[in-house]
Amino acid sequence: MSEGALPKDDAVLRVDDLQKSFGGLAATDHATFAVERGTITGLIGPNGAGKSTLFNLISGFYEPDGGTVEVNGTDVTGMEPYQVADHGLIRTFQTPRKLEGMTVREAMLVGPRNQPGESFVNLFARPGTVGESESTNLAEAERILEEFEIDHLATQPATDISGGQMKLVELARAMLAEPEVLLLDEPVAGVNPTLAKKLKDQIRRLNEQGTTFLLIEHDMEFVMDLADPIVVLDQGSVLTEGTPEEVQGDDRVIDAYLGGGT
Amino acid sequence: MSLLSDPKAAVDDLSRPEAWVLGVSVAFALFLLGALLTGALGPTYFLFLVGLAGMYALLSFGLNAQWGFTGLINFSVAAFFGIGAYGSALMTADSSPIAGGFNPLVGLAVALVVAFVLALLIGIPTLRLRADYLAIASLGLAEVVRLIVLNERWLTNGSAGVRGIPSFFEGWPVFSTLPETMPGLRLVVIPGSPILLGTSFWRASLNVLLVLAFAGATFFVLRRAHRSPWGRVLRTIRSDEDLARALGKNTYSYKMQSFVLGSLIMALAGVFYTHLNLYVGPGDLDPITTFYAWVAVILGGSGSNRGALFGGIVIVTIREGTRFLNDVALPIDPAPLRLLLIGVVIVAVMRYRPQGILPPQRELIWPSAVDDRDPPDPPSSGVREQKGGGGDE
Ligand SMILES: Nc1ncnc2c1ncn2[C@@H]1O[C@H](COP(=O)(O)OP(=O)(O)OP(=O)(O)O)[C@@H](O)[C@H]1O
Ligand SMILES: [Mg+2]
Numbered sequence: 001m002s003e004g005a006l007p008k009d010d011a012v013l014r015v016d017d018l019q020k021s022f023g024g025l026a027a028t029d030h031a032t033f034a035v036e037r038g039t040i041t042g043l044i045g046p047n048g049a050g051k052s053t054l055f056n057l058i059s060g061f062y063e064p065d066g067g068t069v070e071v072n073g074t075d076v077t078g079m080e081p082y083q084v085a086d087h088g089l090i091r092t093f094q095t096p097r098k099l100e101g102m103t104v105r106e107a108m109l110v111g112p113r114n115q116p117g118e119s120f121v122n123l124f125a126r127p128g129t130v131g132e133s134e135s136t137n138l139a140e141a142e143r144i145l146e147e148f149e150i151d152h153l154a155t156q157p158a159t160d161i162s163g164g165q166m167k168l169v170e171l172a173r174a175m176l177a178e179p180e181v182l183l184l185d186e187p188v189a190g191v192n193p194t195l196a197k198k199l200k201d202q203i204r205r206l207n208e209q210g211t212t213f214l215l216i217e218h219d220m221e222f223v224m225d226l227a228d229p230i231v232v233l234d235q236g237s238v239l240t241e242g243t244p245e246e247v248q249g250d251d252r253v254i255d256a257y258l259g260g261g262t
Numbered sequence: 263m264s265l266l267s268d269p270k271a272a273v274d275d276l277s278r279p280e281a282w283v284l285g286v287s288v289a290f291a292l293f294l295l296g297a298l299l300t301g302a303l304g305p306t307y308f309l310f311l312v313g314l315a316g317m318y319a320l321l322s323f324g325l326n327a328q329w330g331f332t333g334l335i336n337f338s339v340a341a342f343f344g345i346g347a348y349g350s351a352l353m354t355a356d357s358s359p360i361a362g363g364f365n366p367l368v369g370l371a372v373a374l375v376v377a378f379v380l381a382l383l384i385g386i387p388t389l390r391l392r393a394d395y396l397a398i399a400s401l402g403l404a405e406v407v408r409l410i411v412l413n414e415r416w417l418t419n420g421s422a423g424v425r426g427i428p429s430f431f432e433g434w435p436v437f438s439t440l441p442e443t444m445p446g447l448r449l450v451v452i453p454g455s456p457i458l459l460g461t462s463f464w465r466a467s468l469n470v471l472l473v474l475a476f477a478g479a480t481f482f483v484l485r486r487a488h489r490s491p492w493g494r495v496l497r498t499i500r501s502d503e504d505l506a507r508a509l510g511k512n513t514y515s516y517k518m519q520s521f522v523l524g525s526l527i528m529a530l531a532g533v534f535y536t537h538l539n540l541y542v543g544p545g546d547l548d549p550i551t552t553f554y555a556w557v558a559v560i561l562g563g564s565g566s567n568r569g570a571l572f573g574g575i576v577i578v579t580i581r582e583g584t585r586f587l588n589d590v591a592l593p594i595d596p597a598p599l600r601l602l603l604i605g606v607v608i609v610a611v612m613r614y615r616p617q618g619i620l621p622p623q624r625e626l627i628w629p630s631a632v633d634d635r636d637p638p639d640p641p642s643s644g645v646r647e648q649k650g651g652g653g654d655e
Contacts, residue, residue, distance in 0.1 A: 059508065085510030097505040099498060101565065103625045109491065110498050113510045117491035117628060120519055124483075130490060134631035155625065177509055 011070075012037040012181045012212045013058065013089065018067035020057055020236075027053040029236030030067070035181060040203065040213040042227030044220075044247075046257050050236040051216045052094055055183050059091040060084040072180065085113065088180035092187070094216075096166040099158045104150075104169055107158040108141035109134075111176030137176070144172045148202060164191040168199060175206060182206075184215040188222055200226055224248065232256070279619055283572060290579075300452060305459060309466035311582055313538045316473030317531050319574035321551070322558040323480050323567065324527030329556075330565035331493060332520040333500030335397035338384070338404035339555040342377050342525045344547035346532020348411060348418060349373025351542045356426035359419055366430045370533050377529035380407075381522045389517045396521075408547040423543030429465065430472050430537035441465040469538050476534055477571075480527055484567050487523075489626045496520050497565070497626075528555075554581070557604055561611055563618025572620055580604055 008014075011034040020028040027050045035041045045051055056062040058069050060081040068077045071087040099107040115137065116122050117130035145151040148168050153161055161169070167187055174182055187203070188196040196219070203226060207213055217223040223230065224244040232239040232247055234256040240247065247253055276284065297303035321339060328334040350369030352358045384403055388396040411418045418424070431437035441464035449457040487493050495516050498506040506513050536542055558577045562569025580603050584596040592599070611618065 061504070061507070080512070080514075081507040082510045082512045085508070090510065091508050093504070093508070097502045099505070100501045101497065101622070102494075102501075106494065106625050106627060109627065110494055110506070110509055110511075115491040118495055118511075120487065120492050120523075123486055123490050123492060127486075131628055131630035134491065134628035138627065138631050173509070 008034045008036045010037045011035060012072060013214065014068075014070040015054070015058060016068045016070070018054070018057055018069065019065045020053060020062060021065060026236050028057060028064070031233070031237050032067075033231050033238050033241060035212060035214050037180075037212050038207075038210070039229065040207050040215065040227045042223045042230035042244075043214060043216045043233060044218070044223060044230060045233035045239070049233045049256075051233055052185055053236075054233065055091055055185055055216070058084075059089060059183065085177065085179075089183065090174050090177045090179035090181075091183035092170050092174055092185055094185040094189070096163060096170060098166070102158045103155050104158050104161065105138065105141050105145065105154040107169065108145065108173050108176060109137055111141070111173040112137045113177050141172075141176060144175055148172050149198065164195040167191055168195070168202075171199065171202065175211070179211065181212040181214065184213065186216050186218065188217065188219055196222060277623060279615075283620060298457075301457060305457060306463045306466045309463070309470050310538070311578060313466070313469045313473050313534070314582065315575045315578040316470070316477045317535050317538070317574075318554065318558060318577050319477050319571045320473075320480060320531035320534065321528055321555040322562065322570035322574045323477070323484055324524040324531065325555045325559050326524075326562075326565065326567060326570040327484060327487075327527060328521055328524035330559055330570070331488065331496040331500065332517055333393065334389075334517060334521055334524075335393055336400045336521070336524065337397060337549075337552055338400035338407070339528055340547050340549055340551040341400075341404040341407040342380070342528035343532040343535070343551055344407055344411060345377045345380060346373045346529030347536045347542045347546055348424070348532075349376050349529070350533045351424040351427050351536045352418070354428055354432070354536075355424045357419065357424060359416055365433045366428060366537060369536075370530075373529050373533050374526055377525050378522060381525035382518070385518050385521045389521065390514055404547075404549060404552065408544065411547055412544040418544075421544055423541055423545075425541050427536055427540045427542070429468070429540070430534075431468055437468065440468065469534075472537070473534050476530055480530070481567060481571070488565075488567060488622070490628055492516075492519075493626060500565075557608060559618075561607065561618060563621035566618065566620050566622040569618050569620040569622075573618075576607070577604075580607070 013035040015034065016032050018028050018031045019026070029050070031050070031054060043051055043054070053062065057064050060076065060079050060083065063078060068075055069084075070076065071084060071089045074087055076084045076087055076089075099110070115130075116126065116133045122130055142151060142154060145154055148171075150165060150168055150172075153165060153169075158169070167190075171184070171187060174184075184203075188199055191199065200222060203213060203215070213227075215223070215227060217227075224247075228243055229241055230244055230247045231241045232250075232253050239252055239256055240250055242250070294303065294308070298305060298308060321343060324342070325336065325339055328336050350366065350373045352360055352362065353364045353369035353372050354366050355362055380403075384396075384399055388399045412421060414420070415422075429438075431440070441461045444461070444464040446461070447459040449459065495506060495511050495513075498509075498511070499513050499516060503513050506516075535546070554577050558573030559570055560573075561576060562571070562573030580600060584600045584603070594602070
């Protein structure tokens with residue numbers, strides 16, 4: 001059951017015996033694993049294995065039926081998503097989220113957390129501080145867009161860019177929130193190979209700069225190349241965890257994929 | 263790009279709908295001026311209409327801060343308006359069955375506090391839930407408030423309403439006696455039809471001053487809020503609340519702030535109305551006020567403060583303009599005609615411009631942050647063009 005729990009001294013995220021069922025369906029079934037600081041950890045499993053549900057439980061979108069979630073050593077089980085984010089965990093969604101009526105750089109500016117200008121009182125009491133932080137954030141947003149080579153989109157409507165570009169913007173925006181651990185749900189689904197390669201490079205680079213990643217991905221080539229270790233989820237529980245080679249050679253993993261989730 | 267320093271460049275800078283609205287407004291202003299000069303429109307009545315327009319603008323500002331910014335569906339505009347109106351009426355009027363006789367500033371404060379508490383009471387249970395819960399709860403609230411006002415006679419005088427309300431400036435130095443001390447004026451623009459400006463004219467002028475102060479301050483606050491990171495979180499919530507939550511925003515708190523802010527502005531409209539009309543009755547809480555505010559916001563363009571202002575003026579024009587049609591022989595009464603006109607306007611807007619006449623267009627970033635750098639390519643007009651603008655209401 002807890003084969004996923006390899007010894008980890010410095011876990012930024014720890015999931016212990018997590019459970020969640022929808023009606024009679026156990027979408028998360030006593031899942032236990034941890035994400036070591038500084039890694040890019042992959043989370044794979046057949047469709048319906050419960051990967052996205054796990055993300056929702058970890059980030060506070062769903063209330064677990066049992067078990068605990070720890071971020072940076074703090075028990076965050078049952079907290080609101082914004083509180084989990086305050087502990088350093090940010091997540092993205094499987095389907096890209098569109099911000100209607102905003103330009104790309106405006107949509108990026110939603111990312112930074114605890115901006116002085118997010119307090120209504122500050123808008124009138126300390127407009128100077130609000131302006132300074134907005135300038136800093138805007139410069140930072142444009143710098144990241146440049147790094148991601150999408151700075152030409154900065155003043156485009158955020159809804160008028162391609163699906164792949166949207167994924168890039170999501171990742172870039174999540175980075176502005178300065179997470180310690182970033183959960184990405186299928187970052188390259190529907191993204192063309194060139195853009196996917198770009199995303200891979202960005203994730204690797206950000207990881208080298210200190211961000212820990214936990215990413216769900218069905219693109220095996222992508223995930224096997226990028227992530228280590230890899231956690232395999234099947235029918236709501238952790239099947240195994242190991243290096244890409246170990247996982248690929250594991251018969252149970254092949255069975256799970258061939259047999260289908262349900 | 264001030265309109266005064268460089269009018270040509272300022273006009274060139276406008277988008278087509280902006281230029282169109284400007285043109286129509288100028289034509290309408292000239293028409294009103296003509297009516298005033300020829301004596302077809304009494305100056306005191308005209309100022310009363312300006313007051314009403316300001317009041318509707320305030321109502322639309324309030325709803326815009328809830329629906330336009332955050333996507334909160336509030337069907338109790340009339341209730342918060344009524345709280346403002348009754349709150350100040352009951353505190354200041356001679357005939358008030360409770361306190362009464364206080365300075366209008368006290369009335370203003372009490373009205374705002376009551377509206378604040380009521381907004382919290384309705385927001386606490388509903389704002390954590392899906393959007394439709396607030397809609398339904400607010401629909402109920404509007405009716406509850408209306409029935410309390412109608413039936414609790416010890417508190418509100420019931421169907422008789424509250425009379426003997428002083429003007430807002432009662433008890434102020436200088437202002438309270440200003441209308442009496444101002445000289446009466448007699449303007450002769452067209453020989454034979456002089457225009458008399460007496461005490462009632464000056465009193466109405468003071469009211470206009472008051473509503474300009476209320477609406478101007480509100481507009482200033484909302485405009486700054488809209489372009490701030492605070493407003494950006496609200497707009498994110500409107501578009502996709504889960505995204506805001508994932509990025510670490512306490513969406514419940516933001517929705518509450520937006521709801522309370524909007525409710526206070528609606529109550530402010532009610533306070534002004536009390537001292538404009540000098541009488542309030544249960545009829546002032548009829549749902550039609552809510553309906554008008556929604557029409558104004560959708561017509562102007564959800565999320566746009568200027569749009570809300572424009573929508574408010576259009577509503578008053580239709581509401582009051584139809585009164586003049588009494589003189590013209592028409593096969594239809596003004597009251598149904600009014601609703602018909604509003605219906606036609608809504609259908610036309612939804613068909614040809616679902617995002618509203620003046621939707622927010624330019625990107626909304628704190629001004630000093632964008633002014634610091636080179637201007638972006640043409641102000642990304644058309645950003646909101648695809649926006650549905652809440653046409654499904
Ligand atoms: N909100 C919900 N209500 C009911 N059932 C749900 C809900 N969310 C997920 N499920 C069910 O839980 C199971 C796991 O779903 P989940 O989305 O976590 O799978 P997944 O591993 O992310 O799949 P995919 O790879 O296709 O994205 C599925 O059987 C799904 O139908
Ligand atoms: Mg999924």
